[in-house]
Amino acid sequence: MKPHRAFIEHVTLRGWLGSILPKLIWLRLRNETLVGRCGVFEGSAMAFQVARITGGWFGFSLERLRFRLMDVRDEHGRWIRTRLVYQDLAEVQADIIDHDAVFAAVGRRPQVHSRIPTYLAKCVASVGLSGRGTVWRSLMTIRVCEWMARTQDAPSTPPLLFLERHRWFEALERYASRCGVRLMTVPTIFDLKAWLRRRLNPEVRRAVRHALNRWQGRRTRAAVSRPAVRPTRPRVMAEYYGQLNLKHPECFSDLFFWQQSPLSGDDLLVTFNIPRSPLDAAKWAELTEHGVEALALQPSATTLSEAPMVMPGPRPRATAGGSMSWPESQSRTREARWLREHAQEYARVRQYWTELFATYGIKVYLTWFKYNEAHCAIADALQSLGGICAVYQRSYEEFPSSETTIDAEVVFGFSQATAEVERRSGSIIPYHVTVGYPGDHRFSMLRDRAREVRQLLHRHGAERILAFADENSLEDARWFFDHQSQQECYQFLLERLLEEPWLGLVLKPKVPLTLRRRLGPVAALLDRAMATGRCFVYDQGALHAAYPPAAAALAADLMVHGQLSSATAGLEAALAGVPTLLLDREQWSISPLYQLGVGRVVFNDWSTLWQACREHWKRPGGVPGFGDWSPLLDELDPFRDGRAAERIGTYIHWLLEGFKAGVDRETILADAAQRYAALWGTDKVSAINVRPRVVATSENDLAAAAVDARRGVSA
Known part of the structure; x- marks a missing residue:
């Protein structure tokens, strides 16, 4: 059937007058559409008014769309956001990886470091809230159009959606077609920030960023410091996400594993990177009292002049495999340019964390945040120094999701069922360790307070x-x-x-x-x-x-x-x-x-x-x-004994003791897994989607993979 309604993702003067309106008129002249109404998601007031007036000359009425995401359901009545997270996003991600020649070549090339494919795949599938130009936002927009057409328009009437031409538009077209939505392209809105980022040399951007950080550091009177002598003992790094509560173990704590373990305070280094909750005098005193060292990762993450702080340097150091470069010929498509830019960002993030880990003697890094690509670069950085990245499960997960894919040496999960979810999510985990629910140690400590309430x-x-x-x-x-x-x-x-x-x-x-x-x-x-x-x-x-x-x-x-x-x-x-x-x-x-x-x-x-x-x-x-x-x-939770945090803390302690004894990382990993299996059962440790790792190299490998793809060479 012919579309009766059109949707516009973002109306601009250029897009409306130069693309959308001419296409609507042409489609009507060719009798391909019966569109009379146009729903607009976003756009400036001026652009909307101009479009409304000029559209009226040709019989098109424009309206701003008003809807609640809570009301948007699929054909089975299920909330669309949940469906996107656990089903549609992974399908489109796989479609992109399978059909894009450059992307596929990156994953196949044997000398590419094993976590770069995971890093890039997670970049594709990042879940945002409202920003345009992402795969996630495009899928949301398509689904809203499908829902409105299904619930508000004539049955079986396919809607027309004018969408900016983003990366992997062909994959979006295939998805939209499955949803019964017809896509039409609109010229991409000029983004000055993105344009400057592409034009500026990466070294220039790093120098500018470094200068701004140093200027902000002087404004806050925070000292940019590094230890004069590298620590001689290996340590564990954990991130502050808003909860210390070192004297209140019944409450949430980012150091819960330490509170229930043989680890001492001086085994830990806690990083601060949240300006809304900076390292202040109270937090500094609390950590110091327990012998825990703190480190701010940006000037706005501390209010103290005496607090140590580290920032990325102005110039990248040489990395294994050569200098960071990408053949200019590979910038001809949006997709290749995107891969190049994200590969450069991977190299920058990896270099930053490599320097940070080396400077402060970090051998074990523990985090729960797996919802973006950063942990892949961090894990590679620590692996290059012989260290281990560990991730613990914090939230209940019942379905696989590309958002939660993990690529790290050790993962602490609630149960063996979690391991199966990770396998289906495409996670790569040499040691998945079942520990139970990590907050169960708090139950007994909370009973008195609960009784008072x-x-x-x-x-x-x-x-x-x-x-x-x-x-x-x-x-x-x-x-x-x-x-x-x-x-x-x-x-x-x-x-x-x-x-x-x-x-x-x-x-x-x-x-x-x-x-x-x-x-x-x-x-x-x-x-x-x-x-x-x-x-x-x-x-x-x-x-x-x-x-x-x-x-x-x-x-x-x-x-x-x-x-x-x-x-x-x-x-x-x-x-x-x-x-x-x-x-x-x-x-x-x-x-x-x-x-x-x-x-x-x-x-x-x-x-x-x-x-x-x-x-x-x-x-x-x-x-x-x-x-x-x-x-x-x-x-x-197969345990339910109040000891999950203790199991995590003890496992981390074993890893750290191995490094203190001078044992190599592979032996440390194997020994810890063996000890844990002996205590808690061989079914509590498993390997997930493990493939041989080739410790590789630089962005040149990615560029070479792109060249192979362009030549049609099977990598």
Whole structure:
């Protein structure tokens, strides 16, 4: 059928007058379209007005699109963002890698360092929030068009989408065709920043960046320093992500593994790189008291003049394999230029971390952040120095995703089921170590605090207590969880509390600092609820909540987690032994958690969930199986003994002891795995998608791979 509606990703004067309007007129003259309406995602007010007026001359009406991402569903009623993360993005990523000759040659070329293909693949599949020009944003836009056409227009009427010509447009066309959307290209909007970045020599960019960092360092009176003498002992590096709590092990801590291990404070170096939560006097004193050294990675990440800080130098050092260069002939396509630029960025990141690790004697690097490509370059940097990169699982994962692909020597996962998810995600992990849920050591330490909260609510008349853990939200309703979605949750619960004098609430927001702003008008309900004395909020924490979900769950009779598709908080509550319910407004019915039972654990709306809670509380002994996760707990965490953090910390200690003894990295890795298997079982250590590693070299190899592809040579 002929399209009745067109969509425009971004309207500009140049794009509208020079491309979109002429194409619409031409298609109408050729009787290929019946388009009368045009929906605009973005564009300046002036460009939109000009397009609206000139379009009207030819019978085209323009409207700005208003939609909530929470409303966008696929043909099965499932939330589209979840589908993109766990299905569509990986399909398009594979399509790009399989069909792009330059990309494919990079992956096949034997002398290319093994993590560069993973690095580039993760760059392709990066999940952003709203930035145009990415594969992720293009897929979101296509799906929104398909949803609007399916739900608002005539059945089987294919929409027309005018999209900027981005990299791998052919793969996007194939995806759009499968969705029933026809793509038409629009000239790319001129990006001055990107143009300058391409034109400036990489060494010039590094020099400018270095000069700006030094200038900012002087402004903040922070000293740019490096140790005069390299440390003689190997150390472990960990990143600060907003939580220290060294004296409060019951709370979240970025050093949780150290708190439960034989490692000493002087075995650690903690890096700070978050300007919103810089290394200040309080954090410095807390770390110093425990013998832990701190290091700022940029001037804005510390407020202290005495704090050590390191920044990348103005000039790259020579790397194995030759100087960093790329044949100019390979810049002719967007795809080849993109590969070149990202290969250069890989080399820059790897060099920076190589120098950092060498300077501070780092032999083990531990992180949880696997959601972008950086850990691949970091792992290569440390491997070149004979060190080991380790990644620990922090969130519950039930489906493979290109966003979570890992390429590192050691990964600490919740269970053997996690290892299978990693295999299907394309992760490359020589040693996947099953440790259990790494926050379970906090459960016993939280019980006294939870008992105090429970008694407080009881004193004010609460007979039944419900706990609720939310997810974060953002302003832009079009591309992420919006504030309205959280306001609906809080409004429902707070109104029930104000109606029922026997009900108590324990609220555990993911980001307490922004809760009232995100609640908007619902914050007034929260104030009224707090005034009853039957509502308690865990509001400690700056970047994120200080107290874990178990703190709220243990104070309640029932725990509710507001998002099944991100069920980590729910899993923690269930592991703590509290009956736990999951709200699934996204209709993610293919989740294994649905095996726990709709109407017993899983609910699709608040009204049904609330009625089930009332029925459970009214019935003597409760509803059988209500909030019961026991059928899946063995699969989710085979240990459940409160020792997961201890297992991680001990394993890291073994690795570090091997380096202190002068043993080579491969022997250290094998010995640690053998010791762990002897203690906890051979099924707890596995290898995932492991292939022989060729320690290679420079960006020249990537360039050569591109040349091979252009010549049609099989690498």
